[in-house]
Amino acid sequence: MNKYxxxxxxxxxxxxxxxxxxxxxxxxxxMNVNPNYLLSQSLIKGSGQFSTGVxxxxxxxxxxxxxxxxxxxxxxxGNFYAYSSGWSEELWKEWYVDALMPIQTLMxxxxxxxxxxxYQIARIWKVFLFHRITDLWGSIxxxxxxxxxxxxxxxxxxxxxxxxxxEMQLELDKAITQIDLATEGPGNADLIFNGNMNxxxxxxxxxxxxxxxxxxxxxxxxxxxxxxxxxSFNHLLESNSDNVQINFYTEHLHPFYELEYTGxxxxxxxxxxxxxxxxxxxxxxYCEPTPLSQTFGVEEYVGAPxxxxxxxxxxxxxxxxxxxxxxxxxxxxxxxxxxYAEQCFLLAEASYNGLISGNATEYYRIGIEAHMLQLxxxxxxxxxHLSQIDPITLENIHLQKWITFVYTNGYEAFAEKRRTGxxxxxxxxxxxxxxxxxVYPNSEYDLNTQNVTSLGTISxxxxxxxxxx
Numbered sequence: 241m242n243k244y245x246x247x248x249x250x251x252x253x254x255x256x257x258x259x260x261x262x263x264x265x266x267x268x269x270x271m272n273v274n275p276n277y278l279l280s281q282s283l284i285k286g287s288g289q290f291s292t293g294v295x296x297x298x299x300x301x302x303x304x305x306x307x308x309x310x311x312x313x314x315x316x317x318g319n320f321y322a323y324s325s326g327w328s329e330e331l332w333k334e335w336y337v338d339a340l341m342p343i344q345t346l347m348x349x350x351x352x353x354x355x356x357x358x359y360q361i362a363r364i365w366k367v368f369l370f371h372r373i374t375d376l377w378g379s380i381x382x383x384x385x386x387x388x389x390x391x392x393x394x395x396x397x398x399x400x401x402x403x404x405x406x407e408m409q410l411e412l413d414k415a416i417t418q419i420d421l422a423t424e425g426p427g428n429a430d431l432i433f434n435g436n437m438n439x440x441x442x443x444x445x446x447x448x449x450x451x452x453x454x455x456x457x458x459x460x461x462x463x464x465x466x467x468x469x470x471x472s473f474n475h476l477l478e479s480n481s482d483n484v485q486i487n488f489y490t491e492h493l494h495p496f497y498e499l500e501y502t503g504x505x506x507x508x509x510x511x512x513x514x515x516x517x518x519x520x521x522x523x524x525x526y527c528e529p530t531p532l533s534q535t536f537g538v539e540e541y542v543g544a545p546x547x548x549x550x551x552x553x554x555x556x557x558x559x560x561x562x563x564x565x566x567x568x569x570x571x572x573x574x575x576x577x578x579x580y581a582e583q584c585f586l587l588a589e590a591s592y593n594g595l596i597s598g599n600a601t602e603y604y605r606i607g608i609e610a611h612m613l614q615l616x617x618x619x620x621x622x623x624x625h626l627s628q629i630d631p632i633t634l635e636n637i638h639l640q641k642w643i644t645f646v647y648t649n650g651y652e653a654f655a656e657k658r659r660t661g662x663x664x665x666x667x668x669x670x671x672x673x674x675x676x677x678x679v680y681p682n683s684e685y686d687l688n689t690q691n692v693t694s695l696g697t698i699s700x701x702x703x704x705x706x707x708x709x
Contacts (some may be wrong), residue, residue: 329681329682344366347366375704416444419444471596514562521621528563567615677703
């Protein structure tokens, strides 16, 4: 193996670039990469790649969160709160190296004063990526990360999650303040909003809201102040047209669609999901009736159970169980990063818990309606459903938010379950405790030993700073 192999391996495994500028430089390639290209590259890599999207989000988090269950391989680790160390390595590398490094390089190479809007987009997106990483792993390389090229930091220290949350809020404040709405954005290099800076400002405000709610159990006064300030600023999402999502395309298909398209083992809707939606018009969007029921001209939905073994699945097969709804199996399926419906449920919770004034029930109802409209549920069915929804409770708020995450956002569903304890799933005494976090990849213990071991013994049951459940 030559020296380039080892250089590439190090760049892949460590959580920042390693600073081998001379050894790892291609003499035929310009070091001055177009910043618009770096932005597009980071948005694509950070929004969901096939391998990590399948391994981590679909086969792991969506099974842990009882959105999906594995019909033919129920003994797979994802069905029993286990997670492959190789998949952890894969995700860590993807987010630090493939998604964060391009955005950091962009920020290093442009002037914030001369190209402020591109810089602020990068700043917001960097916060979004670190927010996902810290919510999975807790303390992570943050202040010292991504500095391999600039100061040769090859073993970054770990920052505590509380500090990271404070810094993320400050970064979002800077972006919100410095976005110039009178100046154009980067156009089609921005795969989310096509350069619409007003939308990026709304996204930054909505992300501040999510982060404030996430820490409301440990910092209620701070959360209340942040949320009230956001409401006074009046620049949050206003409708489904403000949803933060990235549209996939032919060369870069959504992992959920591509898994089905390539025949690599799409799991089935869970029995829990079908039970939750049994009287809800959204059921037919998420699930297909069983082929058996359709042969008799009726529609019956049957889900696969979670936390069970192969013998308990013996009576289920392709003919008598439901499959994922075709609504979610088309090539244009967008990756929804933040929806107006989610924002409504966050505000409903804040109001319900007294963090803000306002009508919690109204936020709750608007959230349900917004999600139904997002799916395309006919208005008559929406109004009929709203006339008979369950009274507002914290559990119902979180259950409705969970529905908005089904098939689209396993990361947020997993975070909210750990924060709130909802939804409440049926348990199996033979299954280990619901995980609190991911454990650090082996590469960190091999190559950043001193810093990661300084955190002490970390297991899947070690709580994060904001864990309130």
